[in-house]
Amino acid sequence: MKKLINDPYKVVDETISGILKAYPYHLKMAKGSSRALVRKDAPVKGKVAICTGGGSGHIPVFLGYVGPGLLDGVSIGNVFSSPGADDMVAATREIDGGAGVLYLFGNYSGDKMNFEMAAEMAALDGITVKTSIASDDVASAPPAEKKRRRGIAGIFFAYKIAGAKADTKATLDEVKATADKVIENTCTMGVALSPCTIPAVGKPNFIIADDEMELGMGIHGEPGIERTKMKSADEVAAIMADKVIKDLPFKAKDEVAVLVNGLGATPPEELFIMYNKFYDILGERGISVYKAFIGEYATSMEMAGASFTLLKLDSEFKKLLDAPAFSPFLPQWRRA
Amino acid sequence: MKKLINDPYKVVDETISGILKAYPYHLKMAKGSSRALVRKDAPVKGKVAICTGGGSGHIPVFLGYVGPGLLDGVSIGNVFSSPGADDMVAATREIDGGAGVLYLFGNYSGDKMNFEMAAEMAALDGITVKTSIASDDVASAPPAEKKRRRGIAGIFFAYKIAGAKADTKATLDEVKATADKVIENTCTMGVALSPCTIPAVGKPNFIIADDEMELGMGIHGEPGIERTKMKSADEVAAIMADKVIKDLPFKAKDEVAVLVNGLGATPPEELFIMYNKFYDILGERGISVYKAFIGEYATSMEMAGASFTLLKLDSEFKKLLDAPAFSPFLPQWRRA
Numbered sequence: 001m002k003k004l005i006n007d008p009y010k011v012v013d014e015t016i017s018g019i020l021k022a023y024p025y026h027l028k029m030a031k032g033s034s035r036a037l038v039r040k041d042a043p044v045k046g047k048v049a050i051c052t053g054g055g056s057g058h059i060p061v062f063l064g065y066v067g068p069g070l071l072d073g074v075s076i077g078n079v080f081s082s083p084g085a086d087d088m089v090a091a092t093r094e095i096d097g098g099a100g101v102l103y104l105f106g107n108y109s110g111d112k113m114n115f116e117m118a119a120e121m122a123a124l125d126g127i128t129v130k131t132s133i134a135s136d137d138v139a140s141a142p143p144a145e146k147k148r149r150r151g152i153a154g155i156f157f158a159y160k161i162a163g164a165k166a167d168t169k170a171t172l173d174e175v176k177a178t179a180d181k182v183i184e185n186t187c188t189m190g191v192a193l194s195p196c197t198i199p200a201v202g203k204p205n206f207i208i209a210d211d212e213m214e215l216g217m218g219i220h221g222e223p224g225i226e227r228t229k230m231k232s233a234d235e236v237a238a239i240m241a242d243k244v245i246k247d248l249p250f251k252a253k254d255e256v257a258v259l260v261n262g263l264g265a266t267p268p269e270e271l272f273i274m275y276n277k278f279y280d281i282l283g284e285r286g287i288s289v290y291k292a293f294i295g296e297y298a299t300s301m302e303m304a305g306a307s308f309t310l311l312k313l314d315s316e317f318k319k320l321l322d323a324p325a326f327s328p329f330l331p332q333w334r335r336a
Numbered sequence: 337m338k339k340l341i342n343d344p345y346k347v348v349d350e351t352i353s354g355i356l357k358a359y360p361y362h363l364k365m366a367k368g369s370s371r372a373l374v375r376k377d378a379p380v381k382g383k384v385a386i387c388t389g390g391g392s393g394h395i396p397v398f399l400g401y402v403g404p405g406l407l408d409g410v411s412i413g414n415v416f417s418s419p420g421a422d423d424m425v426a427a428t429r430e431i432d433g434g435a436g437v438l439y440l441f442g443n444y445s446g447d448k449m450n451f452e453m454a455a456e457m458a459a460l461d462g463i464t465v466k467t468s469i470a471s472d473d474v475a476s477a478p479p480a481e482k483k484r485r486r487g488i489a490g491i492f493f494a495y496k497i498a499g500a501k502a503d504t505k506a507t508l509d510e511v512k513a514t515a516d517k518v519i520e521n522t523c524t525m526g527v528a529l530s531p532c533t534i535p536a537v538g539k540p541n542f543i544i545a546d547d548e549m550e551l552g553m554g555i556h557g558e559p560g561i562e563r564t565k566m567k568s569a570d571e572v573a574a575i576m577a578d579k580v581i582k583d584l585p586f587k588a589k590d591e592v593a594v595l596v597n598g599l600g601a602t603p604p605e606e607l608f609i610m611y612n613k614f615y616d617i618l619g620e621r622g623i624s625v626y627k628a629f630i631g632e633y634a635t636s637m638e639m640a641g642a643s644f645t646l647l648k649l650d651s652e653f654k655k656l657l658d659a660p661a662f663s664p665f666l667p668q669w670r671r672a
Contacts, residue, residue, distance in 0.1 A: 004606040018608030059604040265601035268395040272354030301603040
């Protein structure tokens with residue numbers, strides 16, 4: 001295990017400490033917790049607040065999406081482990097501006113259980129909580145069982161669009177409906193080329209041969225659809241695009257947002273080589289790209305690989321996608 | 337070599353093609369070149385234009401820094417190789433808004449030779465060119481020979497601040513003086529944990545044992561100061577900070593901007609763990625952090641490692657650092 005860390009059991013706390021020292025004007029710790037961050041200006045009175053959370057090891061997921069135009073709070077678990085319900089509640093209390101709180105997170109059993117418990121605890125404080133669960137990974141269950149799917153990089157679109165919706169002073173039901181609609185219209189597929197190592201475990205989370213890749217692997221190394229010999233970028237892109245396009249399905253004349261996400265060790269150059277092919281495939285099918293996001297939006301530490309996400313847009317989604325949003329973890333949004 | 341690429345000899349052209357498909361509203365190809373990108377709105381009349389360039393494999397260096405508030409054009413070489421003078425001139429012609437052009441690039445012999453040739457060719461077209469060369473790598477030559485040093489991640493600060501200066505409609509001499517002053521006040525030191533592979537070469541550019549790191553290694557694998565057994569993040573940060581602080585030297589009551597840059601495969605979590613220690617060391621020495629930049633600002637493909645940069649600030653630098661700047665490759669600048 002070759003990592004720039006100190007004690008493997010202090011990785012998460014030292015990461016959070018570094019983040020608070022780097023962005024003291026952007027984030028603060030929620031009272032009564034050491035694993036919950038909220039917007040510096042929380043609570044925003046009268047605005048629906050959005051709270052996320054999940055295991056560490058995926059920056060900018062989850063904490064990188066807290067900020068104006070995005071989310072209000074986040075609870076932070078150990079590497080690849082759910083945060084505790086107490087930390088979720090600590091964030092919830094601090095971000096509630098009186099209009100209720102949306103819990104928006106990925107479909108993993110630990111997170112679901114703890115967020116459910118947190119919602120019950122928040123209710124005792126008189127805070128109304130609703131829940132939206134991202135499940136965009138097409139490789140993890142068939143289309144008919146979409147709700148069983150894992151949530152992966154596509155949750156970024158739900159964060160961005162629901163965050164912008166909340167900024168319009170929409171009601172909790174409206175923000176939840178928007179998040180749910182994004183989730184329904186988001187499909188992602190990933191490919192992994194190398195494993196990563198949970199610091200406290202000390203050895204790689206799976207083994208893959210030097211000439212192999214795994215299509216559809218999850219961001220914690222969950223099994224994918226097919227382990228295969230390495231293929232060219234164009235071949236891999238074609239397989240991923242075909243699977244994603246057929247899933248919703250995306251059709252001619254659809255307008256989409258695209259996310260090509262790097263899992264950690266994959267250089268930006270390779271993501272653009274992949275996008276070069278994705279763009280052409282979408283064009284051949286008559287699907288037009290409104291906006292592309294290319295970079296590291298949901299990582300798995302030093303894992304090599306990438307994922308491809310499509311979101312079907314309508315006029316409201318386009319407006320919300322383009323709305324201003326601020327986080328030191330995210331590139332500029334300006335489209336033109 | 338495990339990479340998401342097609343033909344190793346087409347990596348650069350396919351990367352550029354992907355970038356133009358992703359950001360058609362942000363960048364365009366310069367006329368008469370296939371390796372020079374310029375701002376979509378180039379030339380900006382009456383503004384000093386800034387042109388950079390260098391080898392591929394370092395995104396967001398170099399092309400990611402082209403945009404409003406930043407640079408106007410870039411020429412793009414093969415992986416780790418200088419671009420040709422023709423491409424530099426193609427960019428120069430397209431960005432000159434009548435106020436002259438500053439060539440701002442890193443201190444590598446191929447780049448210097450070609451930019452010098454390009455400046456002579458531009459002069460024949462009646463375009464005034466001046467040159468600033470970044471040389472921030474403290475490990476590559478002693479302080480007395482600062483101009484011999486390699487340019488590495490610290491060039492980001494020269495881009496940002498000179499770009500903002502040009503936006504004030506300063507003269508070419510003023511923009512060059514600003515860039516030179518940033519360069520004089522910027523010191524960087526890196527550490528490498530693993531090599532990277534140039535696609536057309538097909539094997540790693542150096543070998544390093546599983547339990548070793550190299551302090552001061554350059555971003556192309558140039559030899560560093562010391563190869564040593566792996567140390568803890570805090571130990572590595574202490575060595576790097578000490579070397580950088582003593583170099584300028586940075587002193588009590590100085591205000592600085594900090595860049596903790598990931599070389600490619602190093603997870604964001606580890607960069608924040610490093611920053612957690614850097615921040616404390618700076619505090620102990622009475623040096624205060626005005627703004628921190630943490631992430632991948634200058635990569636070496638899939639190399640693992642990081643670099644630490646300090647820039648000594650004055651009131652003008654602070655204002656220029658905070659000025660708006662737009663690129664799809666860069667996070668938000670907003671400080672508060």
